[in-house]
Amino acid sequence: MHDLHRAPADAAAETTDFDEILDRSQLSSVKWEMEIDRTGNKSLLGFGTADMDFRSPKPIAEALERTARLGHFGYPYKPNSYYEALIGFYKRHFGWEIKREWIAHNVGIYPSMRPLIDRLSVEGDEIIYQPPVHFQFRNIVAAAGRVPVANPLILRNGRYEFDFDQLARCVSSRTKLLLLCNPHNPVGRVWSRDELAQLAEFCQQNNIVVVSDEVYCGLLHDGFHFTPFGSVSSDALMNSVSLLSASKMFNLTGLKHSQVIAANPRLMNEYLEGLKRDTSGYGGSLFGHVATEVAYRDCDGWLADLMKYVAGNYAFAEAFFKERLPRIRIRPTESTYFMWLDLSDYGMSHQEMLDLFETRHGLVLNYGEDYGPGGEGHIRLNIGTPKSILAQGIERMAKALSSHEG
Ligand SMILES: Cc1ncc(COP(=O)(O)O)c(C=O)c1O
Known part of the structure; x- marks a missing residue:
């Protein structure tokens, strides 16, 4: 065994607080800081790039x-x-x-x-x-x-x-x-x-x-x-x-x-x-x-806790969409920390969705067109984030879509 890499026995027991809002003033990520620089919008919310707004397991940080x-x-x-x-x-x-x-x-x-x-x-x-x-x-x-x-x-x-x-x-x-x-x-x-x-x-x-x-x-x-x-x-x-x-x-x-x-x-x-x-x-x-x-x-326990948290986010957003935005079709997901949402009922082009969500409402999302044939009219929503951030994001989505519907 290589002691350098070995976490102390009790460290593995501690898990991440998935509700914690990270102090981003010290952080530098593509998902948030790069997008803020790119758009010039300090209040944007990032649901794009495929990583999560959670700290990694403590035993990993300690080994590093x-x-x-x-x-x-x-x-x-x-x-x-x-x-x-x-x-x-x-x-x-x-x-x-x-x-x-x-x-x-x-x-x-x-x-x-x-x-x-x-x-x-x-x-x-x-x-x-x-x-x-x-x-x-x-x-x-x-x-x-x-x-x-x-x-x-x-x-x-x-x-x-x-x-x-x-x-x-x-x-x-x-x-x-x-x-x-x-x-x-x-x-x-x-x-x-x-x-x-x-x-x-x-x-x-x-x-x-x-x-x-x-x-x-x-x-x-x-x-x-x-x-x-x-x-x-x-x-x-x-x-x-x-x-x-x-x-x-x-x-x-x-x-x-x-x-x-x-x-x-x-x-x-x-x-x-x-x-x-x-x-x-x-x-x-x-x-x-x-x-x-x-x-x-x-970190098996951490991974299980993470997926419990992500499933909670999924259920929360699913209930929100069903009640508030029933025109969005949710494609059931078996894995990952993404939701794959079909917005084709709104009849918006890729550019129209980008203008509405990102330019006018400060939401960074991924758009289905970028994933090739079959992705048209869809968005990928990254739900690997504290529930309170997700709640703000889907509330903004609802606001954006209601302004679009006029
Ligand atoms: C399907 C898939 N494979 C690979 C990667 C890249 O992973 P990594 O940068 O950890 O090699 C991504 C990143 O989004 C991905 O979505």
């Missing part, structure tokens, strides 16, 4: 303080205890036994996609993504000179599903990869084992490697179970690379550390070769791996 006090910040080396914590988390929560030799690293999920794309396809090849999904899925493919091919999710009885018929039509001799988002941002689906098994079989038969972004895996609403793509079958495991991080679950996105899991030595080798192109595999974040170890080992 211990590291800072040592005052040595050279190239970091990950101890055994780091790997034990990581492997333990995925086994304990999802029954997935990751082996140490399957693990590589990066500074984030998206920086891991590019080397895989570079090495597993050539310019002009096609890569499938399933919108509405985070805009980087499409952008990374296009920036690499590959062709992004959209296979939009379909809504069946109010629930998003993979469109397997359309998927079959998307495939050509140039299709090399499929970028999976599991759980899926922004729609919040946790793909079931059956859905993933069908996807795995399809991709195997068509020689398509799956890159599975599983960054939201631990942010589950009650009754929903996450299935790692690599745990579905041995074929799925050998035909995929999974991208993991403690970043979204424990609010560590500023610490820049993630994992790349490839059981297939060929895929692992391609990933490592891909890193050489821009030497991005050189070095790493000491604070990132220290925090990650503690997060994966000592």
Whole structure:
């Protein structure tokens, strides 16, 4: 055991006060401070960028303080205890036994996609993504000179599903990869084992490697179970690379550390070769791996408390929308700290919504158009925030929409 990373026994018991309003005068985040600078509106409310307005678990902050006090910040080396914590988390929560030799690293999920794309396809090849999904899925493919091919999710009885018929039509001799988002941002689906098994079989038969972004895996609403793509079958495991991080679950996105899991030595080798192109595999974040170890080992209780709080926020906002804004259609969410709301009944364009909510009412939201086909008319509301801030935000939304309705 590496004592530096070990939290004192009682620290894990203390949880975060999720109602606490942080003193932002000392903080500097994209979600709030950058948006205030961008818009010049000091009273805006931020419900956009995908992180939370909560302190991370105390054991993590304490491990970082211990590291800072040592005052040595050279190239970091990950101890055994780091790997034990990581492997333990995925086994304990999802029954997935990751082996140490399957693990590589990066500074984030998206920086891991590019080397895989570079090495597993050539310019002009096609890569499938399933919108509405985070805009980087499409952008990374296009920036690499590959062709992004959209296979939009379909809504069946109010629930998003993979469109397997359309998927079959998307495939050509140039299709090399499929970028999976599991759980899926922004729609919040946790793909079931059956859905993933069908996807795995399809991709195997068509020689398509799956890159599975599983960054939201631990942010589950009650009754929903996450299935790692690599745990579905041995074929799925050998035909995929999974991208993991403690970043979204424990609010560590500023610490820049993630994992790349490839059981297939060929895929692992391609990933490592891909890193050489821009030497991005050189070095790493000491604070990132220290925090990650503690997060994966000592913070299960915090994660459960967090999701209880988020579920409370969800129920609160849902009741508000049903009573006050019944024209908003709420798409049920199984995971993440987002609500995915269909405002198409108001008939506003993306620009009209932006003018109404952001320019006139100081609300930063994410708009469905940015997530690709199927996102039109929707907004993503980040509810990873104290309830009192959420209450102000949805009250402002109601005010904005009533002014729009005249
Ligand atoms: C689906 C998805 N994957 C990956 C990321 C990036 O995560 P990180 O910056 O922790 O690597 C995001 C950020 O919003 C995301 O929504």
